[in-house]
Amino acid sequence: MLVLLLLTSITLITLDTRSNGGGATATARNTARDAISPVQDAVGDVLDPIDDWFDGVTRSGDLKNENARLRRDLAEAVASAAAGRGALRENRELKELAGLTYAPGLTGVDAQVVTASPSNFSETVGIDKGTDAGVIVGMSVVTGDGLVGRVTSTSRRRATVLLLTDPKSGVSVRFENSGALEVASGRQGSSLLALDVPLDVKVRRGELVLTSGADPSIFPGGLPVGTVVSVRSLVGALSQTVLVQPLLEVGHATFVRVLGAAVEGGSR
Amino acid sequence: MIRYARLTLFLIAIVLIQTTVMPYLRILDVVPELALVATIAIAYREGPETGAGFGFVAGFATDLFIDTPLGLSALVFTLTGYLIGVVQGAMARTAWWVPPVLGGLGGLVSGLLFVGIGTLVGQEQLWALRSLRIVAISACYDAVVAFIVFPVASLACHSDGPRTASPSNAQGW
Structure with a gap:
């Protein structure tokens, strides 16, 4: 029985990964979420x-x-x-x-x-x-x-x-001052976004970071993302690590x- | 039949509480895995086969409400239920500390399996040092909620007939 359950799980994972957010697995998820939504509303009001x-x-x-x-x-x-x-x-x-x-x-x-x-x-x-x-x-x-x-x-x-702030999230952004385009990603368990920026791009603490709107980004351009809170570069590194604090606790x-x-x- | 109905109701209640109440009770940004602790409790009482079966269903139900691939929690909970069931078969007696210890250890093993298998199936973001912190805190939280979940699980799978593979049937030493 164990083998059967494991094979079923692996099949489900494969189906879900390959369906890319659609198909029967998505239908099952959506149905379950709709079914539970009234309970979530009620519990949310109370809690x-x-x-x-x-x-x-x-x-x-x-x-x-x-x-x-x-x-x-x-x-x-x-x-x-x-x-x-x-x-x-x-x-x-x-x-x-x-x-x-x-x-x-x-x-x-x-x-x-x-x-x-x-x-x-x-x-x-x-x-x-x-x-x-x-x-x-x-x-x-x-x-x-x-x-x-x-x-x-x-x-x-x-x-x-x-x-x-989710690590799976990636946002094409541009720096307010330099206009340089980079991709900001979330970091597991952190409220900050991280970017690897070439050393020749001047980045200042407190600088605003906006969505770039550059193709193929799905975000419209000009949406405020956050401000730079840290700029670090290690000796010999080819890029500097920039940390961005989102403008709100997302x-x-x-x-x-x-x-x-x-x-x-x-x-x- | 009544026992299966009780187990089904128990599972539905656990999943409802996990998805509606527990997100409000985060400690250090971490929630306990009620469905996993329930799986551990059932496996501890009923043995590896039932533990694996309950783990699969509980994991699948959990997968419906989170965004990692459907089947990942089912796979991890199945393995955890089976392992705990095997471990309980080797235990000679029960004690007050068994639920939190099993809850914590099960949470730790399950968390590490989730991160490892999740990474293998394309969830690379899980492969991070911070995941270990989450797993450790979650395991501690699981150990605490085990005090509540174990007795309730015991009631849910109570049977009038003779039980199999229960540690409480052993005579100890």
């Missing part, structure tokens, strides 16, 4: 406050820094707390999405992030819009701050977004816009 508390407990180091900053902004923090921190954040994200100053010509569909990845080895989020809302694989996903990632799978009511967005998607009755 969001618990998640905030748990997040606070497990990220105490970050909280210390945040506390110091909050003390300086005490008056503002009190007002924010009274109005509901979560509600304010959502409000801000929605306003930024409505404006989307860096991409005025790009339309899309707004969606809410409803799930985080249940896996330890992929950095994805689930959003509450799918093919019914015109979302298809490959579309870019942004917030008011900048690029979040791209859609990697869709069902009728759900889509999975591969975050910029896994912590609440509302996003799927660029290019359009619901019936016109796009937003």
